[in-house]
Amino acid sequence: MSDNAPSLEFLGAARSVTGSKFLARTKKSQVLFECGMFQGLKELRRRNWEKFPMNPSELEAVVLTHAHIDHSGLVPRLTKMGYTGPIYCTPASTELLGLLLPDAGYLQEEEARYANKKGYSRHEPALPLYTREDAQESLKQLKTLDYGKPLEIADGVTITFHPSGHILGSGFVEADIGERRVVISGDIGSYDREVMAAPSDLPGADYVLVESTYGGRSIVSRPVQEQLRERIAPVLDAGGVVVIPAFAIGRTTLVLYHLRKLQERGEIPDVPVYVDSPMATDAVDIYIRYGLEHNLKLDLLRSSNDCPIRAKTMRLIKRVEESKELHGKSGPMIILSASGMIAGGRILHHLKNRGGDPKNLILLVGYQAVGTRGRKLIEGGREIKMFGETHKIRAQVASIQGLSAHGDADDVLRWLGTAKSKPKKAFLVHGEDEGLKAMGERVGAELHWKHHTPHYLEKVYL
Ligand SMILES: [Zn+2]
Structure with a gap:
């Protein structure tokens, strides 16, 4: 340890799964890896409002592993607070951020507006963390960098993106920081996927930051389509409405992919499927443009009849008015609407509208962070607070395993096992306490790597 050694500060995703932010300092420069939003518990979300632990105007570069909000969602706040430099990410991430960040700004404006209208905020008046316009403005600072191309982004800091198989554009970062090589995993996908391609091998590094979303758990799930059919078919047959809180584009695409397969085999009826989100976009074009990152066949993607x-x-459904029209329609039908953990967005209106009827089904399709409404539902809670009021949920609630864009512990261990050399240490990030502990045990026992689980705001010298 010396003043000359580069350092790393864990400004988020340290003993939590959200708010990813790692600040690297060398003698000459400061670079921020990830700029994620905290989500879930109120005490976490409050951190989004705090002053950044560094002066944004002193940063030389920002690097994003992928477009998910828990890795990128505070970018507009960082730029609003004075960061004017480049924000590096892959080409597909740039496109997805162009949809996700303005949408995040819009959601916050909407929430603040609603809180002010109903007067349930403790702040007077309620303010958005940033606006759609702030987000749009921040996009101007994005700089794209292709996979496999090293680039010196600051004095003494060179980065290379490698595909991580999580979502389109996701890449783990190989970063030379001063004399040290650090790999920042971002989120790692699975090795066994019908849609996304597998992660690339891990280069040799001195330190590896490892995501631990699924902790030590192996997810052995029954085939997704089987689970979906079992849950969905009876509800549709009875004329009910299936409400699916949808995550960003990647997961929505995956759900549609499986629904399509079930429809093609006649295992669920061809009922209307509404994708209701202000950023509802036909993902097909994006998947065609980034054909190397997934396993889907391009000629099928281009076909109007057989697009998978x-x-x-x-x-x-893009416009609010169209979304409201859905409330008056009766089943059977399927509605996909953001956000996936029911943290905000139009899904709240659908839940309010459909949640009281036992004929309907609320189907959760991904990880539900502590403190979210989705987590509460999964744990059996049936009184959900929305718009400052408590609503009783009488609809059926179920969750589907195996749709996460994250690999499970076996995938992460397999990925770590591809390392060309053993690192000095692994830092376990992006997990909740139990998961981090379990992941640490496996990294120690199976790979014989030293590991450490940093606390929020901890600083280590490399
Ligand atoms: Zn992610």
């Missing part, structure tokens, strides 16, 4: 990631009877 469009449900047969699908409609994209």
